[in-house]
Amino acid sequence: MRITLVQPRDLGQPEVTRWRALQEADAAFDNPFLSPEFTITVGELREQTRVAVVEDGGELVGFFPFERHPLGIGKPVAxxxxxxxxxxxxxxxEIDPQALIRACGLSVFEFDHLVAGQPLLAERHTLYPSPIIDLSDGWAAYTEFLKANSGKTYKSTLAKSRKLQRDVGPLRHDYATTDPEPLRALLGWKTDQYRRTGRTDRFAIRWIVELVERLLATQTESFAGVLDMVHVDGAPVAGHFGLRTRTTLVGWFPAYDTAYAKFSPGLIHHLAMAEAASAAGIQMIDMGRGDKEYKEKLKTGELQVAEGRVARASAGAGVHWMLRVPVRKARGAVMANPLLLKTADRALKTYGRLRTALSA
Incomplete structure (x- = not known):
């Protein structure tokens, strides 16, 4: 088995085609974050991005995208x-994870959303649910599922949509628009949300903004950035930017204008997006790991992703363990305890309100 390291921009068309074929051959890989286009785009902005190309008997059998950081610390792309x-x-x-990370020049590779069926899945890892909306049987089947399992939420969302239109104006839904103007509104809402809830504002980081802009401009049959917006009386009120393969749409950056919060614009938007996505051939919406009330209300099931690390005996792996593993365990303990999670969330929101007030 031969492993060659390349920068994403150095992948030729045969490699990209083979990568895509391997991805489409296994449902576990049907996620745009695992698509070659995503890694190539990130590589244009992040010099530390690499791809390990795995060859066996003259055949390309694997592609491992990663970032290499100081001390040989490996992380997923972006x-x-x-x-x-x-x-x-x-x-x-048959790929030996130890041999793979050694060939990549890594002491350790850490992950927090590792998909199923991975040689990299270490003995010591933690599994987390990643809620999904299954649209494989069509929109009508999904609405019947909602009526049976989240009937109150489904009916109240439709009622709020009608009230929003009575009180404010007609509703327009734009699915998969490539207009960059609504994107700016969405990112502004998301920045406000980060600050309001005490989280780090990702869109204060220039390369992340540029990544989103470049992904929106990427539109192919097998991969695309998907900007989805709901307007009322001509003004944007809620939206989402995500990515898709041919059949899977991933939730990434949903947000709404808080001036319309009483109408539950996020739920109105998610139902509109799911209907349009289904009509466009999407069979699954992966809403991503994380406990959010709207995910519980809308999901039909769950995938599982793993958090952990693969390490070699080395000084770099030891330093990484001291810096990262205790913190990860503490965070996991908080996430698993509803009382601790609620207290931490309240503290972050209080911090967010103070930070917003001081910066006003």
């Missing part, structure tokens, strides 16, 4: 942003 990570590989390929 770490902290992606909801699906891992090695895209042939089903019958």
């Amino acid at each position: 770490a902290g942003l992606t909801d699906a990570q891992g090695l895209v590989h042939a089903k019958d390929a």
Whole structure:
């Protein structure tokens, strides 16, 4: 088995075509964060991005996108942003994870959204649910599921949509628009949300903004950035930017104008998006790991993603363990305890309100 390291921009068309074929051959890899287009676009903005190309017997059997940081610390491409990570590989390929990270020059590879069926799945890892909306049987079947399992939410959302239109004006839904103007409104709402809830504002980081803009401009049959907006009386009130393969749409950056909060614009938008996505051939919406009330109300099931690391015996791996593993365990304990989670969330929101007031 031969492993070659390249920068994403150095992948030729044969490699990209093979990567895509391996991805489409296994449902576990049907996620745009695992698409070659995503890694190539990130690589244009992040010099530390690499791809390990795995060859066996003259055949390309795997592609491992990653970032290499100091001390040989490996992270997923665009770490902290992606909801699906891992090695895209042939089903019958026998790939030794230790040999792989050694060939990549890594002491350790850490992950928090590793998808199923991975040689990288270590013995010590934690699994988390990633809620999904299954649209494989069509929109009508999904609405029947909602009526049976989240009937109150479904009916109240429709009622609020009608009230919004009576009180404000007609509703217009734009699915998969490539107009950059609504994107600016969406990112502004998301920045406000980050600050309001005490989180780090991702869109204060220039390369992330540029990444989103470049992904919106990427429109192919097998991969695209998807900007989805709901307007009322001509003004944007809620939206979402995500990515898609041919059949899977991933939730990434949803947000809404808080001036319309009483109408539940986020739920109105998600139902409109799911209907339009289904009509466009999307069979699944992956809403991503994380406990959010709207995900519980809309989901039909769950995938599982893993958090953990693969490490070699090295000084870099030891430093990484000291810096990261205790913190991860503490965060996991908080996330698993509803009382601690509620207290932490309240503290972050209080911090967000103070930060907003001081910066006003």
